[in-house]
Amino acid sequence: DVKVTQSSRYLVKRTGEKVFLECVQDMDHENMFWYRQDPGLGLRLIYFSYDVKMKEKGDIPEGYSVSREKKERFSLILESASTNQTSMYLCASSLWAGSEYNEQFFGPGTRLTVL
Amino acid sequence: QKEVEQNSGPLSVPEGAIASLNCTYSDRGSQSFFWYRQYSGKSPELIMFIYSNGDKEDGRFTAQLNKASQYVSLLIRDSQPSDSATYLCAVMDQTGANNLFFGTGTRLTVIP
Numbered sequence: 144d145v146k147v148t149q150s151s152r153y154l155v156k157r158t159g160e161k162v163f164l165e166c167v168q169d170m171d172h173e174n175m176f177w178y179r180q181d182p183g184l185g186l187r188l189i190y191f192s193y194d195v196k197m198k199e200k201g202d203i204p205e206g207y208s209v210s211r212e213k214k215e216r217f218s219l220i221l222e223s224a225s226t227n228q229t230s231m232y233l234c235a236s237s238l239w240a241g242s243e244y245n246e247q248f249f250g251p252g253t254r255l256t257v258l
Numbered sequence: 259q260k261e262v263e264q265n266s267g268p269l270s271v272p273e274g275a276i277a278s279l280n281c282t283y284s285d286r287g288s289q290s291f292f293w294y295r296q297y298s299g300k301s302p303e304l305i306m307f308i309y310s311n312g313d314k315e316d317g318r319f320t321a322q323l324n325k326a327s328q329y330v331s332l333l334i335r336d337s338q339p340s341d342s343a344t345y346l347c348a349v350m351d352q353t354g355a356n357n358l359f360f361g362t363g364t365r366l367t368v369i370p
Contacts, residue, residue, distance in 0.1 A: 185361060
């Protein structure tokens with residue numbers, strides 16, 4: 144059973160703080176993703192990684208960075224949190240990029256509020 | 259920018275009826291399509307995927323794909339109140355790491 148876990152379900156931070164969101168998957172998946180989800184805007188890809196130490200920008204990378212030091216772990220970093228980064232953050236993982244279909248398995252999400 | 263369009267709803271159907279959810283996409287080269295269900299406050303979970311034209315059935319769910327019209331749909335037969343959720347259509351990007359592009363979702367309410 145695939146399991147993707149995220150470090151926190153709810154998080155409250157102050158403007159300007161550095162924020163770390165952690166994601167761990169236990170299925171030896173190659174790909175990992177960070178999304179944010181906002182009402183009316185759907186899921187938007189922030190960053191993704193298809194291998195250890197590899198990262199690629201998604202559609203909205205500004206204000207974020209990522210780290211993937213180990214295959215199972217993908218971290219999202221908000222260098223200086225701002226109120227417009229208040230959102231639901233979802234991590235996902237999937238098999239290698241060349242597979243015929245590429246189901247993404249999602250973690251439970253972290254609801255981040257920046258005050 | 260690849261676009262995936264869904265009617266945001268809400269779509270209300272009575273219990274036992276067929277719910278029909280629709281999705282259009284802009285990238286004609288797209289090959290793989292996914293339907294995710296997301297309950298309020300929860301993360302998305304995959305319920306169907308399809309990559310060939312035509313219908314694919316799984317229990318009460320049928321996915322329909324028409325690549326010529328760039329259209330994919332999800333039918334839910336014998337709708338149950340437990341089907342009340344937001345349904346997300348996703349289209350796979352063929353150009354790189356096979357990322358998914360998501361629509362904004364259709365909110366379905368099944369009325370008992």
